[in-house]
Amino acid sequence: MSEDSNKDIFTIGIGGAAGEGVKKVGINIGKLLCDMGFEIYLSIDYPSLIRGGHNFVRLSFSKNKIWNDYAKLDILVCLNEETKEIHKGEMKENAEVISGLALPEIIERIKNILKKRNFELNREKNESELINGNIAFAKGLEAAGLDFYIAYPMTPSTSILHYLASKQTKEGLKVIQPENEIAVINMALGMAYAGKRVAVGSATGGFALMQEAFSFSGMAELPLVVAVVQRQAPATGVPTRSSQSDLRFIIHAGHGEFPRIVIAPGDPEESFKAGAEALNLAWKFKVPVIVLLDKILSEHLMTSSIDSGFISVERNESIIFPGTPEKVVKVTSYEHDENGITVDKAEDVKRMVEKRFAKSANIEEEMKNREAVKIYGNTDGGDVVVFFGSTKGSVLEAAKYFNKSVKLVQVVWLEPFDTERVKRELEGKRVICIEGNHNGQLASLIREKTGIEITEKILRYDSTSFDSIELAEQINQKFS
Amino acid sequence: MATKSKITWCPGCPNSQILVSFRQVVTELVQNGLLKIENMAAFAGIGCHGKISDYINVNSFTSLHGRMIPAMTGAKCANPSLTVVGFSGDGDSYDEGLEHLIHAAKRNSDINLFVHDNRVFALTTGQFNALSPKGFKSKSTPFGSIEEPFNSLFLMLSAGATFVARTYAGDMAGTKKIMQAAITHKGFSYVDIIQPCITFFDTRDYFKDKVYWIGEDFPTNDLKVAMEKISENAEDLPAQAGKVPLGIFYKVDKPTFEEELYK
Numbered sequence: 001m002s003e004d005s006n007k008d009i010f011t012i013g014i015g016g017a018a019g020e021g022v023k024k025v026g027i028n029i030g031k032l033l034c035d036m037g038f039e040i041y042l043s044i045d046y047p048s049l050i051r052g053g054h055n056f057v058r059l060s061f062s063k064n065k066i067w068n069d070y071a072k073l074d075i076l077v078c079l080n081e082e083t084k085e086i087h088k089g090e091m092k093e094n095a096e097v098i099s100g101l102a103l104p105e106i107i108e109r110i111k112n113i114l115k116k117r118n119f120e121l122n123r124e125k126n127e128s129e130l131i132n133g134n135i136a137f138a139k140g141l142e143a144a145g146l147d148f149y150i151a152y153p154m155t156p157s158t159s160i161l162h163y164l165a166s167k168q169t170k171e172g173l174k175v176i177q178p179e180n181e182i183a184v185i186n187m188a189l190g191m192a193y194a195g196k197r198v199a200v201g202s203a204t205g206g207f208a209l210m211q212e213a214f215s216f217s218g219m220a221e222l223p224l225v226v227a228v229v230q231r232q233a234p235a236t237g238v239p240t241r242s243s244q245s246d247l248r249f250i251i252h253a254g255h256g257e258f259p260r261i262v263i264a265p266g267d268p269e270e271s272f273k274a275g276a277e278a279l280n281l282a283w284k285f286k287v288p289v290i291v292l293l294d295k296i297l298s299e300h301l302m303t304s305s306i307d308s309g310f311i312s313v314e315r316n317e318s319i320i321f322p323g324t325p326e327k328v329v330k331v332t333s334y335e336h337d338e339n340g341i342t343v344d345k346a347e348d349v350k351r352m353v354e355k356r357f358a359k360s361a362n363i364e365e366e367m368k369n370r371e372a373v374k375i376y377g378n379t380d381g382g383d384v385v386v387f388f389g390s391t392k393g394s395v396l397e398a399a400k401y402f403n404k405s406v407k408l409v410q411v412v413w414l415e416p417f418d419t420e421r422v423k424r425e426l427e428g429k430r431v432i433c434i435e436g437n438h439n440g441q442l443a444s445l446i447r448e449k450t451g452i453e454i455t456e457k458i459l460r461y462d463s464t465s466f467d468s469i470e471l472a473e474q475i476n477q478k479f480s
Numbered sequence: 481m482a483t484k485s486k487i488t489w490c491p492g493c494p495n496s497q498i499l500v501s502f503r504q505v506v507t508e509l510v511q512n513g514l515l516k517i518e519n520m521a522a523f524a525g526i527g528c529h530g531k532i533s534d535y536i537n538v539n540s541f542t543s544l545h546g547r548m549i550p551a552m553t554g555a556k557c558a559n560p561s562l563t564v565v566g567f568s569g570d571g572d573s574y575d576e577g578l579e580h581l582i583h584a585a586k587r588n589s590d591i592n593l594f595v596h597d598n599r600v601f602a603l604t605t606g607q608f609n610a611l612s613p614k615g616f617k618s619k620s621t622p623f624g625s626i627e628e629p630f631n632s633l634f635l636m637l638s639a640g641a642t643f644v645a646r647t648y649a650g651d652m653a654g655t656k657k658i659m660q661a662a663i664t665h666k667g668f669s670y671v672d673i674i675q676p677c678i679t680f681f682d683t684r685d686y687f688k689d690k691v692y693w694i695g696e697d698f699p700t701n702d703l704k705v706a707m708e709k710i711s712e713n714a715e716d717l718p719a720q721a722g723k724v725p726l727g728i729f730y731k732v733d734k735p736t737f738e739e740e741l742y743k
């Protein structure tokens with residue numbers, strides 16, 4: 001099946017120079033379609049500059065759930081002349097071009113085209129909202145009682161900072177932007193020490209700067225949530241493009257050994273849940289919790305159902321803070337005894353390492369009650385596709401074009417790792433691992449944990465997302 | 481105020497005098513009803529000075545090297561009723577964590593910083609640091625340091641600190657007075673405590689003759705006057721002549737970061 005023959009899906013592209021409002025036009029069209037009851041996936045592609053360059057929004061929609069955008073366009077909206085030239089190869093046969101119009105006229109034209117083509121829905125306004133992973137994650141933090149968000153701007157994590165900054169109140173949530181990422185995380189640890197629920201966020205490069213203090217949170221058992229958004233690396237890399245190449249770095253982050261939790265959501269709904277879960281788990285276990293995102297998940301919008309009503313704020317009454325009469329609260333980055341006094345005797349050191357790791361069994365038990373691994377498609381199938389993070393969207397959309405039924409396995413918790421479950425789902429099956437990196441880091445982690453070697457991999461490391469049609473063809477071929 | 485921890489500073493180290501001065505200041509503040517002991521949060525960096533948190537039986541937070549200041553601001557933002565003091569070293573604040581020091585002064589966070597100023601990295605057994613004089617011979621600079629030191633107080637005044645003072649560890653009465661004034665000042669209080677390292681850079685004799693207290697009538701609200709005063713001995717150790725003034729050079733009231741945050 002080729003996408004041209006999929007009459008259920010309609011795709012609009014909006015292009016223009018940076019600063020011409022491409023994103024704004026795209027999101028407005030998205031909201032219109034959302035109000036009409038469509039399911040939408042909206043991708044945003046832009047270079048790292050303020051004015052000029054070429055920005056492009058691609059918006060695919062359908063009456064059914066849609067997990068990825070499509071390359072071929074039904075409508076191309078040009079906010080500048082160049083757009084027509086750049087995207088001429090992506091047009092379907094009967095595609096229409098809209099150019100030289102302002103937003104209200106563009107919207108009218110789109111409505112007319114949809115009517116003419118009979119691509120309309122006669123249903124109520126969608127209850128879902130059009131949201132990206134960053135904002136959904138931030139809403140999850142809010143719902144779980146976030147007191148402080150501390151961050152230094154870094155693409156593609158910055159929209160978390162902007163969103164939460166706009167949600168500050170006099171007595172409630174506060175957002176601070178300090179001098180650098182090292183200040184960010186150390187400030188956050190001071191807040192956790194004084195009893196506040198705090199999260200920090202950055203791209204992986206910024207998180208790289210936080211390593212020593214991340215380790216400190218493990219040593220001092222200070223609850224902390226860290227949002228890490230991957231972009232194409234190493235170093236400054238390709239700031240506005242995606243990657244899944246930091247899995248290994250993240251699960252091993254910080255020097256020394258200490259328990260931590262790493263959750264990698266795959267869509268905005270999971271990001272929302274991960275934000276809330278991360279804050280509650282950090283406080284429950286007094287450990288750092290990382291929510292691992294990537295540019296695709298962070299910035300692409302999807303119709304999603306976000307309901308804060310289901311989130312509870314779970315506090316930990318066993319933690320005491322400075323300001324408590326008759327109590328002295330001592331925290332230190334040195335190895336220390338139960339009273340927070342520095343120790344270096346071998347037996348004390350060993351005892352304290354074991355005290356911290358005693359939490360690991362409880363965290364693993366907790367993991368069993370959470371969606372650490374998710375299964376889609378044919379759960380009994382002999383063929384399996386495994387993936388993590390935003391690749392979920394590309395794979396679930398590709399699954400619409402599979403020739404045979406395939407079991408889809410999403411690893412959500414990367415640390416701790418649900419070895420038993422993953423082993424059960426993969427053992428004795430033909431498995432393809434799909435990842436946005438060069439080294440097949442998830443495949444290597446699965447081998448490390450389960451002993452299962454995955455030889456079939458589809459890896460993408462050109463900083464862009466998987467095209468679901470291409471992906472389906474590759475998977476069909478490998479499983480033929 | 482003491483803990484069961486054994487003091488491991490070199491016998492005779494002026495750090496002990498800073499410790500005793502601080503304990504007495506806290507005791508007096510509590511006795512006079514100016515402080516609830518549970519609201520004292522004492523921070524420390526990494527270096528010889530940092531051991532102090534093990535020796536005081538109050539809430540404490542021993543940070544990473546150079547990273548104490550943002551943690552102090554974090555705690556103060558989280559709970560403005562805390563009295564946040566921090567013990568740092570010149571290496572901790574002027575080498576590893578300089579950006580945090582300058583920004584805390586800039587944002588006038590209501591925290592109190594006591595810098596144990598010995599002009600050498602002591603705990604790592606003696607290397608030059610950002611306040612060591614040019615020509616200072618150490619294990620890492622065997623032919624003498626080739627860099628000029630910072631003028632630490634000048635830097636703090638330029639960065640926007642609203643309370644800038646200097647004291648001498650050996651003068652405990654003077655140190656107590658300055659510590660108390662710093663703690664009661666609303667805003668970023670910077671106190672330089674000259675603390676000769678008796679093992680790696682023994683400046684006791686040098687300072688003994690050169691330190692003097694500026695008068696009670698010194699105008700503390702004039703930045704220009706303050707800058708002139710603290711520049712008296714700008715060339716610094718082991719400088720030739722010149723006196724080293726002690727006292728409160730600058731003290732002005734400005735809205736604090738935490739006040740602005742909750743406004």
